[in-house]
Amino acid sequence: RNGRVDLSHGAGGRAMAQLVADLFVAAFDNEMLSAGNDQAAFDVSEGRMVMTTDGYVVSPLFFPGGDIGSLAVHGTINDVAMAGARPLYLSASFIIEEGFLLSDLAQIVGSMAAAARDAGVAIVTGDTKVVERGKADGVFISTTGIGVVPEGLSLSADAARPGDKVLLSGTIGDHGIAVMSKRENLTFETEILSDSAALHGLVADMVAAGGPCLRLMRDPTRGGLAATLNEVAASSGVGFRLEESAIPVRPQVHAACEFLGLDPLYVANEGKLVAVVAPDHAEAVLAAMQGHPLGRDAALIGEVVADDNRFVQLTTAFGGGRIVDWLSGDQLPRIC
Amino acid sequence: RNGRVDLSHGAGGRAMAQLVADLFVAAFDNEMLSAGNDQAAFDVSEGRMVMTTDGYVVSPLFFPGGDIGSLAVHGTINDVAMAGARPLYLSASFIIEEGFLLSDLAQIVGSMAAAARDAGVAIVTGDTKVVERGKADGVFISTTGIGVVPEGLSLSADAARPGDKVLLSGTIGDHGIAVMSKRENLTFETEILSDSAALHGLVADMVAAGGPCLRLMRDPTRGGLAATLNEVAASSGVGFRLEESAIPVRPQVHAACEFLGLDPLYVANEGKLVAVVAPDHAEAVLAAMQGHPLGRDAALIGEVVADDNRFVQLTTAFGGGRIVDWLSGDQLPRIC
């Protein structure tokens, strides 16, 4: 009615069935979904699987380089891929605010479908709830992904060892700055695009090159590279020593960070990964990364060190150093 | 701070890490979660699996017989179980409104943990997002479940055949009326409790008794029994003929429905299932249901008929009949 979502679209009646059939099932387009059961069914082989979930609440819903739909596909594929796994299937749970434009919903669902298709991962089951006006923020999407871990691979947060090398797949800060600049209506000379991307192809190349010498991988999302490395430091009981000059940051992101008073180390990324690799295979894995379109700017940014304090330390361009703690408060606006 | 969730709890920094560790990981208590990776990893055998997701936006969050936490566990387990499958693992994505009471969150998480423990299903991965005050309704939870289908079983929405029997596991309308009465501050002589429950144990007994003679199972949630049977009628290209007097409804639910102007056939359930079974095994499956605590009031309520109109017809106590269409608008307040 009037091209907007209303409560009947979540009430379990004909309007919901129609929205699901005409919009979601049509866009996601696969047999498991069209079967119309309460669940998707598929065959699996014996082996190791992974499961991961994320809620997406980004505001604004549309931003340079993507929207909440593509993000919800990429982000969850990436958390599957960080185990070295091949993503199999996604589920998608939508919570929609009454009055949300059906045309915006269609655009979001379209870009989810495109992102899933491009990644070769099907969205096989879903759910649609509608809440009253003012009880949500347009639309929230929670996606869950499952995937298959190649035999012999076992990446884990506690696997970093002193001497291991730290590889970063590209520039940092792009996603967070793209979202913030859109939200704050900032314009820069060159538009900054979100780096939102599905990393499982890059990961497959890294697994082929590094195999069991890959200790762990992480996508530095909320809290940025700083939070990610502090988490790994805590889990593995080690420290990190990073070379500031080795960490790629786009000049326009650098400028925007200066302007906004932010440190790119804390800004979210949605298409980057950081890998800890045994020293003797670091060069091979780095070369594999640089050979993939999503790893062209990959760099060796530092190494794991023994440190009872589990500090992440940064050697600055001037030869000085500082400790990169994780944020304690909400120093960054919400962007994920 | 002041015992309330603030934006820092979703910002990816130390506050979030602490909330996740002290509340979620502590309550859900399993090794996959404590490993602290971006995903849970586990081994599976070769075979057929299912995956399903639901978002939970119930208001009020606490209601007689349960809360959003137990509901989010039971509801998703049930959609796994409706394939005849054994639930394995759950994921849980939380979207929390800034200012939400930490004590309420702890209670919800506690009842999720208890529901999962009672069901023997672990919550192995999760996510926590916090949105600004007024951008959500307390807390929303999306759970996804995966499970394993016993060999040889293949339930499907299109499998109902004329002559098949329709079994219902117990009384209808309890959940919807419990939620609505709490919301509208209605009091009845006897308190009406939600029927929220995990049905996979009941299903296992039914599978043991009926095996491949089970055509399909559904949990009649939003839209009630009416919506569920209309969906199945459409998928299978059949009609249903039901006996009104055979459908169990608690007297107090009946009274509340009269008072609220509702038909129990359209009211949501969260611990009931309807099964379509080949006629020669209906008695055996019904007996198995009645032998399980959650199927004590199970009844044969009707049968599948050939009908090009795919109507769900009800024979009333007076010998008359009517067609049970699904709701076209939002005739029911949002309760799921």
Ligand SMILES: Nc1ncnc2c1ncn2[C@@H]1O[C@H](COP(=O)(O)OP(=O)(O)OP(=O)(O)O)[C@@H](O)[C@H]1O
């Ligand atoms: N947003 C969506 N995207 C893709 N598929 C969806 C979406 N919403 C619902 N579906 C699909 O529609 C079908 C019916 O979903 P529905 O949520 O009505 O079932 P249910 O979970 O059993 O009911 P309830 O949500 O009331 O518990 C399922 O196959 C589901 O995967």
Ligand SMILES: Nc1ncnc2c1ncn2[C@@H]1O[C@H](COP(=O)(O)OP(=O)(O)OP(=O)(O)O)[C@@H](O)[C@H]1O
């Ligand atoms: N509400 C929750 N319940 C259970 N586990 C949770 C919850 N929130 C987070 N976790 C767990 O905490 C760990 C870190 O989660 P986090 O969301 O920070 O990782 P991520 O998904 O890689 O990052 P992001 O959400 O920023 O993309 C994971 O193991 C996750 O399963």
Ligand SMILES: [Mg+2]
């Ligand atoms: Mg993530």
Ligand SMILES: [Mg+2]
């Ligand atoms: Mg991650």
Ligand SMILES: [Mg+2]
């Ligand atoms: Mg659903």
Ligand SMILES: [Mg+2]
């Ligand atoms: Mg269901």
Ligand SMILES: [Mg+2]
């Ligand atoms: Mg359901």
Ligand SMILES: [Mg+2]
């Ligand atoms: Mg997460």
